[in-house]
Amino acid sequence: MLASLLMTGAGWSQDEADEPAFSRGGADGCLGCHRQPELQGIFVSPHGERGDARTPFAQLECESCHGAQGSHPMGGRESVVTFGEGALTPVDEQNAACLNCHESPVGAEWHAGEHAAQDLSCASCHNSHLAKDPVLAEATQADVCYDCHQRQRGQAQKPYAHPVRFGKMDCSSCHAPHGSATQGSLKRLTLNETCYECHAEKRGPFAFEHQPVTEDCALCHAPHGSNHPAMLTRRAPLLCQQCHSQAGHPSLSLTAGSLPGGSPSALVLGGSCLNCHAQVHGSNHPSGITQMR
Ligand code: HEC
Numbered sequence: 001m002l003a004s005l006l007m008t009g010a011g012w013s014q015d016e017a018d019e020p021a022f023s024r025g026g027a028d029g030c031l032g033c034h035r036q037p038e039l040q041g042i043f044v045s046p047h048g049e050r051g052d053a054r055t056p057f058a059q060l061e062c063e064s065c066h067g068a069q070g071s072h073p074m075g076g077r078e079s080v081v082t083f084g085e086g087a088l089t090p091v092d093e094q095n096a097a098c099l100n101c102h103e104s105p106v107g108a109e110w111h112a113g114e115h116a117a118q119d120l121s122c123a124s125c126h127n128s129h130l131a132k133d134p135v136l137a138e139a140t141q142a143d144v145c146y147d148c149h150q151r152q153r154g155q156a157q158k159p160y161a162h163p164v165r166f167g168k169m170d171c172s173s174c175h176a177p178h179g180s181a182t183q184g185s186l187k188r189l190t191l192n193e194t195c196y197e198c199h200a201e202k203r204g205p206f207a208f209e210h211q212p213v214t215e216d217c218a219l220c221h222a223p224h225g226s227n228h229p230a231m232l233t234r235r236a237p238l239l240c241q242q243c244h245s246q247a248g249h250p251s252l253s254l255t256a257g258s259l260p261g262g263s264p265s266a267l268v269l270g271g272s273c274l275n276c277h278a279q280v281h282g283s284n285h286p287s288g289i290t291q292m293r
Pocket residue numbers: 002005010023026029030031032033034062063066068069072073076077078080081082
């Protein structure tokens with residue numbers, strides 16, 4: 001039965017014995033044996049679009065990705081390209097099957113990226129057989145990443161975090177998943193540029209800049225989530241005192257009554273620094289040099 005299948009519909013040709021041959025039956029031949037319902041979503045995915053000459057199903061169908069059928073299934077699993085975890089096919093070959101069609105723009109980013117250096121396969125993140133690939137949807141992407149990035153899962157659950165856990169943002173809101181020249185594989189050229197995309201009001205320029213803000217938002221903010229309001233890495237005054245000496249605060253020389261906080265101790269206790277220095281991201285007020293307005 002197997003032999004007759006091979007000789008007829010999905011047969012291999014004798015004259016090209018060293019190069020595995022593509023089947024004549026195409027997808028129909030494969031589907032004769034591979035009927036699993038979980039494989040069939042691919043027909044309604046963008047790859048299944050037969051009207052688009054660039055897609056697999058307008059070309060060699062299943063074999064566009066899985067390679068020539070050749071001696072399969074007699075040759076076993078290793079006789080076709082298998083993908084993802086537990087695959088027998090080396091990662092380079094798996095990825096080449098996809099990059100055949102996706103060299104631009106994916107390939108260029110990919111080869112320079114950390115995930116390629118870590119030997120990930122495209123199928124570590126992409127599921128090609130579902131109608132909708134979960135890694136492409138805001139609501140489901142993070143779960144794919146959390147498979148390997150457990151720490152970020154924990155951070156996203158903290159009380160102050162970007163709305164990733166509500167499916168309103170995803171990791172690729174900030175990251176280039178295929179890779180980028182930026183440290184941390186961010187979407188934009190610098191960390192701050194990445195943040196400005198959504199927090200444009202923090203870009204300035206301000207008449208009075210606060211140096212750490214123009215340098216690196218992450219000096220004060222934990223972008224994956226934090227236990228402190230506004231996703232701060234720590235609370236004020238500790239946050240500020242990492243860089244500003246307590247002793248040097250000029251208000252110590254002022255009389256207690258002349259300050260809005262009442263007494264000098266209000267600087268560090270209930271009042272905190274932000275009660276007075278509210279414009280911590282920079283100020284455009286003529287007397288904004290100390291970021292109080
Ligand atoms: C005659 C039945 C038959 C046909 C036709 C057939 N396969 Fe298979 N295929 C099998 C069997 C049986 C296995 C399991 C082999 C093993 O475990 O050693 C398999 C395994 C596979 C696997 C690996 C699955 C895994 O668990 O890793 C892939 C991928 C695959 N086939 C793709 C295809 C494609 C693509 C075609 C058409 C070009 C095709 N097969 C045609 C019977 C078939």
